[in-house]
Amino acid sequence: MSGPSDYKPSHPALQWFERRLPILSLMHSSFVAYPTPRNLNYWWTFGAILSFMLGLQILTGVILAMHFTPEAGMAFRSVELIMRDVNYGWLLRYMHASGASMFFFAVYVHMFRGLYYGSYKEPREVLWILGVIIYLLMMATGFLGYALPWGQMSFWGATVITNLFSAIPYVGDSIVTLLWGGYSVGNPTLNRFFSLHYLLPFLIAGVVVLHVWALHVAGQNNPDGLDMKTDKDSVPFTPHATIKDMFGLSVFLLLFAWIVFYTPNYLMASDNYIPANPAQTPAHIVPEWYYLPFYAMLRSIPNKLAGVLVMFSSILILVFLPWLDTARTRSCKYRPLAKQFFWIFVVVCILLGYLGSQPPEGIYVYAGRILTICYFSYLLIVLPLLSRIETPRAMPNSIADAVLQRGGKVAAAIAVLVLAGGLVIGSAQSARAEDDTPPSQTWSFAGPFGKYDRGALQRGLKIYKEVCSACHSLNYIAFRNLADPGGPGYSEAQVEALASEYKIKDGPNDQGEMFDRPGRPADYFPAPFPNEQAARAANNGGLPPDLSLIAKARSYERGFPYFIFDFFTQFQEQGPNYISAILQGFEDKPPPGVTIPDGTYYNKYFPGHAIKMPKPLSDGQVQFDDGSPATVPQYAHDVATFLMWAAEPKMEARKQLGFQVFVFLIIFAFLMYFTKKKVWAEAH
């Protein structure tokens, strides 16, 4: 896209085609011969990474849509069945869900890179604005997609975000009704969200084409913010930039694979493994991490309309950035003051994100207000002011000269220290006395090579059958699953025998009547109660939750800095720790000074301590054939193991494939690195 290409295909057939549609020369001039500044650093590989992620999200999304049912009563179940039954369904769904996070992570790096190196400045204003449009479309797409699994967070996220529009004076309520297609968030909302979630990525792809077009007209910015003047300043896009991008991508994929294969639920809210319930809002309603800074700004403003306006303007203000920052020097590399303020701004954004995840009370609200002011001050006051008062450093004459220089990393180190300090202060504030956090236990399935303990799974199943199943359903587990690889390890014949012990309602028969028949492996564990009302009536008004997903649907706060360590240690066992703690946390009498309502029981680890379930397990209640002790701690361990498997039946396959992918990616990244070095050896 940089002028007419002199590219001539060699094959006559291609020449024939080229005369009629010059797409080959367009590709050649855009992605092969295209001159790219030779001083680009690795922050510039994120453009290619983002293109890859967009493609991958579209690919996995189109596939998930083949298996997803966009109907309020079936959406949640269909997502679960994708994870359990579809070949590699767990992989596709985890790739798509974590892919959204990785996409946003990459886009934030890309945006901050643009901010730091002044990539929005003349002549790249339109390029920047197109980027802001892509970002807005991404936010909308991410939000719409998050609603689709129709879990608690999906439902309440959709409710809260659509309610933002009710802040509009006079017509707000009508607009919200229009968005919902009903008087509340419901099936019509889910249907239109699905439709739009499918549409928007293709709009993004369209704007990306414009974005790349604008980039190729203006030429790439670079770490020194200098224009390319001579041939010495540039290298051809292929192979130099292509190979470098590929290396950047392979390193990025290592991070991506870590999340997909080892910590897929690290970034997901456990509440979203609870099916949507319009009658109950989750205790802490928090958006996905990539919206948190804006969410923090929304919450720190004590006025509905003002809060919504501040939140939207915090994004829209980015459109005006090219005219707010009028400094002629592009790169912060040569702007000593702007560089420091940039890093402060990065820290402000991260701290806002942290505040967005915390409950909106006490010091958090005030901190949120201060940081909101900091956010806007940077864009509205600091940048325009700096343009006038700052004296930039001397700049090299050309990109070729700049390649010989190297910049310091002091500012970055300071920023990291400030950030860590801020988070420590924040966590000290939240470190209330919490000795009712479930203790961490040792699990055979923890870590990158973890496997389920077959004995524990079989004992856990026995306990479920003999005790839990009196009140709790296990809706997503079919008898056949008990013979699946990575499960309790029963044979097909054992499963058939086990299934035939159950009576399954079937029909209607030729007389039009329902009848009971013995279970088959394809049947699911029957629920103890025919409906929710019957379950509540039999349980003192409480609803015993379905246990299929309970190990992923229950969690507890890890707090700073543990939640950062957890990412590296692959700690994913909050659910089993919680289940085990609950089963052992019953106490006959509440501690002195604590009263609990009638019909509830005191449990040390239950949030609020008043649980409607009476102590379910006592020593000696279930006997094991394998000689394991018939004690409550043993029961708790076995049931928690069994329920972890029920919630994540493909875990062993996931970790196994993950290991293979890691071995490959590490080898590939090394190869790419050395290839890149060879290719670039002559360019430097």
Added chain:
Amino acid sequence: MTIESSADHPTRRDFLFVATGAAAAVGGLASLWPFVSQMNPDAATIAAGAPIEVDLSPIAEGQDIKVFWRGKPIYIMHRTKKQIDEARAVQVADLRDPATDQSRVKEGHDQWLIVIGICTHLGCIPIAHEGNYDGFFCPCHGSQYDSSGRIRQGPAPLNLAVPPYTFASDTKIQIG
């Protein structure tokens, strides 16, 4: 910059480029597999395709019923003596898809014809007890099958397929 390689003097750089390219190709191809494999029937569909049992006792002579197995209609036809005799009188060598009637039913249960009710032409469902051969007639493109489910006339190339089944007792079969 141009990448020059020489077949006469393979260099370390050539090897590196080939190895990297090969790794990229292997990784790319291997990662295609999940995207293809997901199209196959999922575990629930496969489990639901387990064998079914059908009670034959309510089906009187000359009647037929249609049951479903793996989403396919299965015709269970209780043939009359006349139908069996017609099917066995045919010159097998003259048939488009030669097969004896005996090979299409279970020995000792000659009156029971059990075939997948899907026309071998383009997948429509033939109508039982219609057509010129006392068997099946496909309304879509006019294929005609005889009382053994063998193709006799029309565009279909093959006989109606016989599903895997066994007689659990004289009046009960298991399909699948």
